[in-house]
Amino acid sequence: MSIVDSIRYYLITQEYSWKKFxxxxxxxxxxxxxxxxxxxxxxxxxxxxxxxxxGFAGWNxxxxxxxxxxxxxxxxxxxxxLNSWEISHSMRHGGLDxxxxxxxxxxxxxxxxxxxxxxxxGFATNLAIFAxxxxxxxxxxxxxxxxxxxxxIGTYALLMFFLMFSVLSYHLIKSSRFINNLxxxxxxxxxxxxxxxxxxxxxxxxxxxxxGIAVYYPAELLFGEINITLSLAIIAFxxxxxxxxxxxxxxxxxxxxxGGG
Amino acid sequence: xxxxFINKENIDAYIAxxxxxxxxxxxxxxxxxxxxxxxxxxxxxMILIWSAVYLGTNVSSIKGLSLPDIDVYFxxxxxxxxxxxxxxxxxxxxxxxxxxVATSYxxxxxxxxxxxxRSFSSxxxxxxFTTLPFFAIAILISHIALAFNTVLxxxxxxxxxxxxxxxxxxxxxxxxxxxxxxxxxxxxIFTTMLLLGGGIIPLNMxxxxxxxxxxxxxxAIMLYIPATTFLGTVSQSVIITGIIAGLVWIIILTIxxxxxxxxxxxxxxxxxx
Numbered sequence: 001m002s003i004v005d006s007i008r009y010y011l012i013t014q015e016y017s018w019k020k021f022x023x024x025x026x027x028x029x030x031x032x033x034x035x036x037x038x039x040x041x042x043x044x045x046x047x048x049x050x051x052x053x054x055g056f057a058g059w060n061x062x063x064x065x066x067x068x069x070x071x072x073x074x075x076x077x078x079x080x081x082l083n084s085w086e087i088s089h090s091m092r093h094g095g096l097d098x099x100x101x102x103x104x105x106x107x108x109x110x111x112x113x114x115x116x117x118x119x120x121x122g123f124a125t126n127l128a129i130f131a132x133x134x135x136x137x138x139x140x141x142x143x144x145x146x147x148x149x150x151x152x153i154g155t156y157a158l159l160m161f162f163l164m165f166s167v168l169s170y171h172l173i174k175s176s177r178f179i180n181n182l183x184x185x186x187x188x189x190x191x192x193x194x195x196x197x198x199x200x201x202x203x204x205x206x207x208x209x210x211x212g213i214a215v216y217y218p219a220e221l222l223f224g225e226i227n228i229t230l231s232l233a234i235i236a237f238x239x240x241x242x243x244x245x246x247x248x249x250x251x252x253x254x255x256x257x258x259g260g261g
Numbered sequence: 262x263x264x265x266f267i268n269k270e271n272i273d274a275y276i277a278x279x280x281x282x283x284x285x286x287x288x289x290x291x292x293x294x295x296x297x298x299x300x301x302x303x304x305x306x307m308i309l310i311w312s313a314v315y316l317g318t319n320v321s322s323i324k325g326l327s328l329p330d331i332d333v334y335f336x337x338x339x340x341x342x343x344x345x346x347x348x349x350x351x352x353x354x355x356x357x358x359x360x361x362v363a364t365s366y367x368x369x370x371x372x373x374x375x376x377x378x379r380s381f382s383s384x385x386x387x388x389x390f391t392t393l394p395f396f397a398i399a400i401l402i403s404h405i406a407l408a409f410n411t412v413l414x415x416x417x418x419x420x421x422x423x424x425x426x427x428x429x430x431x432x433x434x435x436x437x438x439x440x441x442x443x444x445x446x447x448x449x450i451f452t453t454m455l456l457l458g459g460g461i462i463p464l465n466m467x468x469x470x471x472x473x474x475x476x477x478x479x480x481a482i483m484l485y486i487p488a489t490t491f492l493g494t495v496s497q498s499v500i501i502t503g504i505i506a507g508l509v510w511i512i513i514l515t516i517x518x519x520x521x522x523x524x525x526x527x528x529x530x531x532x533x534x
Contacts, residue, residue: 057313177292198309
């Protein structure tokens with residue numbers, strides 16, 4: 001199957017899922033509102049922190065908003081596409097089997113199974129916060145385009161990483177609920193510069209759970225804190241993470257046995 | 262629904278409901294252990310974030326809270342989150358969606374009490390797996406020798422918080438009779454509670470006018486006031502205001518729950534089976 005077919009399949013499932021989602025309009029709108037509201041929580045926290053203190057060394061208020069809103073957009077994109085709980089649930093009960101006979105790549109099929117569509121609300125809020133902060137900081141359009149390109153590569157790597165991790169956790173503990181816990185923890189940690197946590201934790205969130213490649217390092221690049229060589233190294237590392245995760249995902253799926261029928 | 266007095270047989274049945282709920286919940290021990298682990302990690306990160314704020318600002322105290330106070334504060338907040346993390350509305354939603362409410366109705370038990378008992382069993386486990394460990398850590402790192410009066414005050418505040426969150430949960434759960442799916446509404450209310458209750462930022466760091474409003478809201482008594490009562494950093498007037506406001510909210514919400522249940526229970530339809 002070509003990549004065009006995979007994209008077409010993804011878009012068809014999106015259309016179907018959105019129609020299903022709006023079957024309960026009140027609920028759908030409430031979820032969209034909730035996610036939009038959640039996007040403001042980190043703004044409130046950062047605003048209060050900067051109103052009672054000098055905040056984080058080397059980061060001004062609007063830079064923090066850029067960092068935090070980028071994290072919001074990255075996590076919204078992941079939640080939108082990946083429902084770890086649904087994946088492990090369908091593996092445990094055998095529901096995945098009917099998806100596997102579809103003539104598309106397994107990664108495409110599993111990413112099309114239905115994530116949290118309400119995350120669009122969170123994405124929109126964070127995009128608005130980002131745009132406002134970028135405008136205040138007078139960031140150039142070129143820098144913003146480069147920034148979003150690096151963020152997009154990092155987000156793709158992170159998505160592949162969590163897809164692989166969902167399958168791995170099914171193999172290990174037959175559940176992937178803890179991935180939701182992990183993403184919630186990342187939602188807190190990634191709001192702040194990784195440098196404040198010290199070298200070990202910084203390395204942990206760069207190499208082991210690579211949230212840094214999608215949020216922190218691109219932000220450092222945007223503010224001119226890292227040079228072009230390091231930026232290219234981060235892009236190369238992101239692509240390596242995506243490739244290894246993709247290969248590992250298929251390797252793990254070879255050993256998948258249906259848990260039900 | 263026919264009015265049913267609570268007699269001894271019923272009490273036994275309600276206790277049996279709790280026991281069954283405990284057994285069901287314990288089938289997912291790993292979830293509790295993972296939740297405890299991630300909560301612990303989250304507190305540690307919260308402490309590191311605030312350490313960076315204190316070091317970056319180069320002060321020993323912000324709004325009357327020192328860095329060690331902040332550490333204890335967040336351990337207490339996570340302990341209290343275990344108390345105000347009720348499943349009541351989710352259980353009621355599930356009952357309405359699955360049609361389980363129909364089978365609950367034919368039992369010789371009052372549904373509001375029966376559903377509370379089911380919720381209480383999972384609350385109890387959350388308290389054991391979350392509240393107690395975090396409370397123990399808070400005591401350990403704070404080196405605070407709790408006076409009898411403080412313990413009593415804390416228990417009163419926690420009891421008010423637990424009653425309040427269950428009343429809110431029950432009112433929310435009743436909206437499922439009309440809306441069927443209320444997961445989003447529940448999340449909005451609980452996240453609001455976390456923000457306005459001081460679960461993300463201590464309330465004394467908010468603007469003065471916001472603080473005054475929040476102290477009379479039902480949220481401050483759930484997290485901020487018990488946490489700062491433990492720390493001893495809150496004034497008596499704030500504690501008294503919080504307790505009185507909490508009691509007034511209990512009365513208001515109880516009346517609202519009675520009225521709403523009286524009207525809505527006749528409209529319950531089984532949506533599944």
